[in-house]
Amino acid sequence: MLRDNHSIKLLDEAVEAFSSLPGVGRKSALRLALHILNQPRESVDRFVKSISSLSKDIKYCPVCRMISDSGLCPFCGDKSRDSSIICVVESIRDVLSIENTSQYNGHYHILGGIISPMDGVGPNDLPIKELIDRIASGDVLEVVFALSTSMEGETTSFYLFKKLSQFPIKITTIARGVGFGDELEYTDELTLGRSILNRQLFKP
Amino acid sequence: MLRDNHSIKLLDEAVEAFSSLPGVGRKSALRLALHILNQPRESVDRFVKSISSLSKDIKYCPVCRMISDSGLCPFCGDKSRDSSIICVVESIRDVLSIENTSQYNGHYHILGGIISPMDGVGPNDLPIKELIDRIASGDVLEVVFALSTSMEGETTSFYLFKKLSQFPIKITTIARGVGFGDELEYTDELTLGRSILNRQLFKP
Numbered sequence: 203m204l205r206d207n208h209s210i211k212l213l214d215e216a217v218e219a220f221s222s223l224p225g226v227g228r229k230s231a232l233r234l235a236l237h238i239l240n241q242p243r244e245s246v247d248r249f250v251k252s253i254s255s256l257s258k259d260i261k262y263c264p265v266c267r268m269i270s271d272s273g274l275c276p277f278c279g280d281k282s283r284d285s286s287i288i289c290v291v292e293s294i295r296d297v298l299s300i301e302n303t304s305q306y307n308g309h310y311h312i313l314g315g316i317i318s319p320m321d322g323v324g325p326n327d328l329p330i331k332e333l334i335d336r337i338a339s340g341d342v343l344e345v346v347f348a349l350s351t352s353m354e355g356e357t358t359s360f361y362l363f364k365k366l367s368q369f370p371i372k373i374t375t376i377a378r379g380v381g382f383g384d385e386l387e388y389t390d391e392l393t394l395g396r397s398i399l400n401r402q403l404f405k406p
Numbered sequence: 407m408l409r410d411n412h413s414i415k416l417l418d419e420a421v422e423a424f425s426s427l428p429g430v431g432r433k434s435a436l437r438l439a440l441h442i443l444n445q446p447r448e449s450v451d452r453f454v455k456s457i458s459s460l461s462k463d464i465k466y467c468p469v470c471r472m473i474s475d476s477g478l479c480p481f482c483g484d485k486s487r488d489s490s491i492i493c494v495v496e497s498i499r500d501v502l503s504i505e506n507t508s509q510y511n512g513h514y515h516i517l518g519g520i521i522s523p524m525d526g527v528g529p530n531d532l533p534i535k536e537l538i539d540r541i542a543s544g545d546v547l548e549v550v551f552a553l554s555t556s557m558e559g560e561t562t563s564f565y566l567f568k569k570l571s572q573f574p575i576k577i578t579t580i581a582r583g584v585g586f587g588d589e590l591e592y593t594d595e596l597t598l599g600r601s602i603l604n605r606q607l608f609k610p
Contacts (some may be wrong), residue, residue, distance in 0.1 A: 203507055208480035210473055212460050219456035222449075224441050225434065236499050237428050238460055239473065246425075246461035250454045252423035256416050256442055257450035269414055269443065276412035295440055301408055 248265075252271055265336070267312040267329060269294055284308045286343040288336065290362065292316050296348060308346075311336065316349060316358040325361055333362070335367050347375040351392075469540070471516040471533060473498055481513055488512045490547040492540065493602075494566065496520050496559075500552060500590045505597030510548075515540065519551060520562040529565055537566070541573050550605055551579040554589060567608050578605040 204210065213235055220231035238246055262268070263275035266288075270276065275405035277283055277297075277353060287308030291297055292315065300306050313328045336342060349355040359375060366373055380389050389397075408414065417439055424435035442450055466472070467479035470492075474480065481487055481501075491512030495501055496519065504510050517532045540546060549570055553559035563579060570577055581604035590598065 204502065208484065208505065210480060211475050212464050213473060215456040216460035219453045220454065223438055225437070230429065231584075232499075232502070234427055235457075235460060236497075238457055239464065239498065243461055246458065249423045249426065250458045252419040253439075253442055254450065254454045256420035256439060257445065257447055260416050260443065269417060271415050276408065276414060280412065284561065294443070298408065298436070301412065331479070357543065358539075 205307055217350070219345075263326060266310045267314060267332075268297055274314065285341055287346065288342055288344075289346045289348050289350050292350065300348065308344075313349075313358070316352075316354045317361055318354040318357075326336060327359075330362065330365065334365060337366065337371060342369075344372040344374060347373070349375075411427060419443075448535065470514045471518060471536075472501055472514055479514075486511075489545055491550065492537070492546055492548070493550045493552050494537065495552050495590075496554065503590050503593070503598060504602065507595050507602065509599040509602045512548075517553075517562070520556075520558045522558040522561075522563055534566065534569060538569060541570060546573075547574055548576040548578060550602070551577070551608065552590065552602070553579075555587065561610065577608045579608045580605050 204214075209212065216235040216238060217228065217231045220226055220234045221228055223231075226234070234333075238249075241249075259271075263270050263273075263278055265278045266273035266275060268277060268280075273279070278285075284307050289300065289306060289308055290311045290312050290313065291300070292313055294312060297310050297312065300310075311329070311333050313330075315323050315328055317323060317325055317328065333345075337345065340358050347359045347362065349359050363373055377400070378393060380386060380394060386394065397400050408418075420439040420442060421432065421435045424430055424438045425432055429436075430438070442453075445453075463475075465474050465476050467477075467482055467601050469482045470479060472479035472481060474483075477599060478485070482489075488511050492515050493504065493510060493512055494515045494517065495504070496517055498516060501514050501516065507514075515533070517534075519527050519532055521532065523527055537549075541549065545588050549566075551563045551566065553563050567577055580598075581601040593601075
């Protein structure tokens with residue numbers, strides 16, 4: 203912002219802080235810092251407290267590892283949801299995306315990562331034993347894999363499949379295919395190929 | 407994010423907080439909140455402290471009203487700058503924009519607003535008396551208006567001109583290189599820098 207001999211430390215530090223956020227460049231960071239300067243003290247306090255609380259007070263569901271305000275997450279704690287089906291996802295964000303569709307009413311299991319030898323993440327770094335324990339407890343009828351189609355995602359799905367095939371449950375994976383509204387000509391070959399192999403009866 | 411029956415209060419509040427920032431929509435706010443969740447406690451503490459300090463500990467220069475860490479701002483406190491020339495601007499951001507051009511080495515006077523009857527801002531709401539006092543003290547040889555070319559900016563320049571014409575000083579305004587209707591903060595550095603170098607006598 204300002205050359206060294208005129209720098210204002212408090213401003214520079216706030217700009218630095220905002221720049222650390224994903225997708226926020228230095229110009230936007232400056233804009234945000236100046237916005238903060240224009241806000242009444244109390245609303246800045248509220249802003250700061252919300253973010254601080256998210257980091258400090260958030261709990262993780264002991265069953266599925268979703269975030270929660272306290273104890274069980276809103277899904278594991280909801281008796282109206284189907285506890286016989288568990289959807290395995292990589293992240294909290296994936297749960298939010300799936301919930302957004304209003305098409306799923308079961309429980310979740312959040313791995314918090316995927317098996318990736320390149321990044322030094324092995325099966326033992328993920329809560330896979332916890333997933334097996336949930337299934338071993340006997341109430342689960344189906345596990346749905348909703349992991350990414352990357353090499354790591356496929357590896358993780360395959361690893362889980364081997365581990366879970368000892369149980370008398372249905373193991374499924376979300377359908378892959380050409381997205382709604384996507385043009386065939388712009389769809390990658392792998393996706394298009396899979397969607398032909400996995401073609402389904404046309405039900406008009 | 408989540409429907410009411412599954413909402414997670416701590417997450418919702420953080421998303422709400424981020425959404426209150428200018429230019430941050432709900433999707434980006436969610437991304438930022440999830441980013442915060444992934445950060446170690448200490449870096450969130452640092453982030454929050456920088457923003458809190460900016461709001462709580464920032465001082466305003468008693469001479470020109472620029473922000474500062476303490477006492478005089480870096481410009482008024484810099485003996486190598488020319489104190490015989492004062493540039494009148496609307497906001498802190500305008501000072502940063504002008505400094506960015508490296509074309510100005512004088513002092514500033516920040517109005518913190520412009521005369522705008524529509525918004526209920528009159529001359530008495532701005533530190534105009536303070537500007538007159540600075541000039542009356544006798545060291546000032548030139549005042550440069552660097553206000554926006556909006557109706558309100560022009561009105562303010564004209565009002566200041568009338569007030570300052572009692573003094574034996576040069577009154578200038580930045581050159582009309584800045585497009586009409588353009589805001590100083592969005593003007594490219596070359597145009598803004600040129601418009602300061604080519605400042606012209608204010609002729610109402």
